[in-house]
Every structure is written in structure tokens, then in C-alpha cells.
Amino acid sequence: MALVAPQMNSVNAVILDRMQSQIPLIPTLAGHLISGGGKRMRPMLTLASAALLDYAGTRHHKLAAAVEFIHTATLLHDDVVDGSGLRRGKQAANIVFGNAATVLVGDFLFSRSFELMVEDGSLKVLKILSGASAVIAEGEVDQLTAQRQIETSEERYLDIINAKTAALFAAACRISAVVAESGEAHERALDDYGRNLGIAFQLVDDAIDYDSDEGTMGKGRGDDFREGKMTLPVILAYARGNDEERAFWRDAIAGHRVSDSDLSHATDLIRRHQALDTTRERARHFAARAIDAVAGFPASQARAAMIEAAEFAVARTY
Template sequence: MTAEIVPLPRKTPTLDPMLALTAPGMNSVNAVILDRMQSEIPLIPALAGHLISGGGKRLRPMLTLAGAELVGYNGTRHHKLAAAVEFIHTATLLHDDVVDGSEMRRGKAAANIIFGNPATVLVGDFLFSRSFELMTEDGSLKVLKILSNASAVIAEGEVDQLTAQRRIETSEERYLSIIGAKTAALFAAASRIAAVVAECSEREEQALDDYGRNLGVAFQLVDDAIDYDSDAAQMGKDRGDDFREGKMTLPVILAYARGSEEERKFWQAAILGHRTSDADLEQAIALIAKHGALEATRDRARHFAERAIDAISIFPANKARAAMAEAALFAVARGY
């Protein structure tokens, strides 16, 4: 009698290999961040520190450090540039929370709730300025062009998202264009600049750009799914924020497209802001589940994660490539 073969459980992907790979470099990056967020105006480091020390993943600067490891760069220029990337990201978060009227960020009160909208916007501007100081100190016009262009594209994506808000007719194509700009552009730039400082070939630059861009899309797709299937403690923000703000994210786009006429009427009212109670949120979650919209969203995220992993297959197999591949898998599997 042949014994039944029981498959081994698949290991859940984590960020641990990426964290271990980039830990030494992140110590230097964090030192730059701490130094450059200082100001003689006490409110500036107080407000910036509220978010910067708030427990974010620091994934974007980690991409710069991991990319440098992948291509064998042994210098230190990328430390300041990774800090610049984090300042750009933090500035956009501060501005986003004002635009969205967010009350929570990373599990605690958002900066705009504590310090007010005017101060939050102005400190975001300060951090943008610091990021450009760091770029110009590096001295590479190519790096400056990549990161400044990413900053402009992020702003365009945020404006595009604002104009798509409460518009039930928003298509999947437009949604992907929005997240490609507001999220994936910085992932791509953060990855690409590692190849620039290492003086890699254009092909290698593009491979790292493709990795970051596809990872960024996967990451945002999962973020948008999480808004409907995790609790506030896991997410670090209020559950259903996207729903109440009338954001047309992929789970809603798919549920609306697959829904009955009656369900579509509910979505039309909800996205316009007429159905935003807790009971309405629960109904939205039920409809999204009914039509498999979360699974479909994660499936699309998995597709982009696989494209990210494929992009770096041109590099030799090493610890850095393995860590970056697992980070892409983690971006899809995570619940927070």
C-alpha cells in the first residue's frame, strides 16, 4: 500500500529577507532622515517626526538599498537618495491626509488631526524641499530628473484620483493609470536610481524600473483590497475610508460591473456619498464578497508581482534578488 503524499505547507512570504538585506544601509538612511527633518522651528520636527517615526514599512527607501545590493554597488551615495525618496513619500502622505480628511495613519491619529491642516500641508512642503536638497547634493542630473519627474507624476496621479472621486463610471483602465502614477511611479524611481549611482547599463536601469513599477501597482491593488477586508487595528487606518470618500478602487469597480441593477443603484448612491453608514459599509463588503471582487483584485496584484519578479531575472541569482522577489510576493500576501 502506497503511503499518501502530503504536500508541505507553502511558506508565507515575509519582508524579513528584505529587512535583513537592507538593515545596515537603513541605519545610515535613518540617520540622514533624522538629521534633515530638524529645523529651528520646533513644530516642523514635531509634526514630521509624528509620521516618520510612526512605524511605516520604509519599503521605498529599502528598494533603493536592495537595488544597490543587487547590482553590487559599494558606495554610499544611495543613502541620501533613499532618504530623499522617503521624504517625498512622507510629504505626499501628509498632503493626502489633508485632502482626504483622514483621522488615522499607521495606527494613530493623523498629523492633520493633531496639528491642523495648514501646518500639515506646510511641513509636507518642507519635506519636499529637503528631498530636493538631498538630490542636488548628490550632483547627478540624471538622478534629479528621475526623482523630480516621479514627484510631478505622483501629484498628477493624486489630482486624477481627486477628479475620479465619486464617479461611478470610472473604468479599470483609468484606475490602473491613477495608481500607476500616485503609487508605482515612486516605487519605480526608488528602484531605478540604484542602477544610476552604480553606473549600470540602460537595460539594467530599465529592469529595476520595471521591478519597482510592477511592485508598486501590486502593492496599491492590495492596499485597496485591504480597505474592505481588514480591521482598523491591522490597517493602521479607519476601515472603509475609501468607501466613505467615494473612491473608485478596483474592488468597487468589479463589484459594480458584476452586480445586478439593484446592486448598481446601491453603488451609485454610495459613491455619491448618500450611503455611508456602518450598515452601508457592511452591505458594500457583502456585495464585494458576493462577486469575488477581492479575490480578483488580489489575482491582478499577483500578476503584477510576477512581472516584477520577472523583471529582475536578468540579474544573477543572489541574496538580493531572492529578497526582492520575496518582497513582491509579500506585497500580495499581506493583510496590513
């Protein structure tokens, strides 16, 4: 955050400017989420990747804003799909403004992101970010079809989070190598960094859903459980459980066991079988791969910050 703070001010100025509209509900609803205290991890990665390459221009400011708009749009749509009650510690936009308005403002932000990409003028950047947007949507649909499917495998789960989360992390990093014109090898290295960081980030998110409280997480505790999402802690606990425990998981993921006491029992089973420890261990593996991906770059403040970001992603509790 300290490394990119001055440039982040420029990015935030673009975000604030481009979320405006003559329709007052649009900036009001968008601002409800955008000003809600998110980590801004993805646009910060765009800025840090540019710093890693000693890029001295400003093209990446608008592109970092485009990345954040893509992310924000997906969050708005996700909250409608999931029926979420909390986002970033306050009522989700769909609860405050309704589902229809939330979906439409998400569409508006997607459109704004593509305007920013087109203004940049690089077909390669446009291809990377538009491709990532399509992959994110595919990942969300894949997650929806896996919902309440108790036999979902760890391999499919990783495919889902690679698409719905890691694709945008990868694109956010890669586009800086494009604007810096630093070559295909650097593009691939930054793509690898972002992708592995994104997977690690999502693994920890899924562990936190069973290992924290609403105040710390900024969203409803046990949301994944009640929505029947097959995340890695559940997949592992189910695989390691006895017949009685598996029967509970089948009922719970099917939507028949969703009370607070059921959530407590689910959390107990997950802890009993060390599923959270294993999930975080997997996250550390992907974080290490992210760190390896930038190891070939010269030592710099930017490289140190990106390594620290990977370490933070797996150590955090929120």
C-alpha cells in the same frame, strides 16, 4: 529588511538629521509620521537595488532618504485632502496639528528631498526623482477628479495607481542603477520591477480597505468607501452587480450611503462578486511581472530578497 538593515541605519540617520529645523513644530509634526512605524518599503528598495548591482558606495543613502521624504510629504498632503483620521495606527497629523501645518510641513519635506538630490550632483537622478514627484501629483489630482465618479473604468484606475504609487517605487529602484553606473538595461529592468511591484502593492492596499480592520490596517476601515474612491474592488462589484446593487453603488459613491451598515452591505456585495479575489489575482499578476524583471540578474541574496518583497506585497494583510 535583514538584507538592508545596516545601511538602513545610515538612511534613518539622514532622515532624522534632515527633518530638523529651528522651527520646533516642523520636526515634531514630521516625526509624528516618520516615527510612526511605516514599512520604509521605498527606501529599502533603493538599498536592495544597489545591493543587487554590487554597488559599494554610499550615494544611495541620501537618495533613499530623499525617496522617503517624497513619500512622507505625499502622505501628509493626502491625509489633508482625504480628511483622514488615522495613519499607521494613530491619529493622522492633520487631526493632531491641523491642516495648515500638515500641508506646510509636507512642503518642507519635499524641499528637503530636493536638497538631497542636488547634493548628490547627478542630473539624471534629479530628473528621475523630480519627474516621479510630478507624476505622483498628477496621479493624486486624477484620483481626486475620479472621486465619486461611478463610471470610472479599470483602465483609468490602473493609470491612477501607476502614477500615484508605482512611479515612486520605480524611481526608487532605478536611481540605484544610475549611481552604480550599470547601464540603461539595468535601469529599465529595475524601473519595471519597481513599477509592477508598486501597482501590486496598491491593488492589495485597496483590497485591504474592504478586508481588514483598523487595528491591522493602521487606518480607518472603509475610508476609501466613505470618500467615494473608485478602487478596483468597487469597480468590479459595480460591473458585476444587478440593477438594485448598482443603484446602491451609485448612491454610496455619490456620498449618500456612508453609514457602518452601508459599509457592511458594500463589503458583502464585494465579496458576493469575488471582487477581492479578482483584485488580489490582478496584484499577483503584477507581482509576477516584477519578479520577471529581476530574473535576468545573477542569483544573490539581494535578488532573493527582492523576489520575497514582491511575494510579501501580495500576501500581506496590512
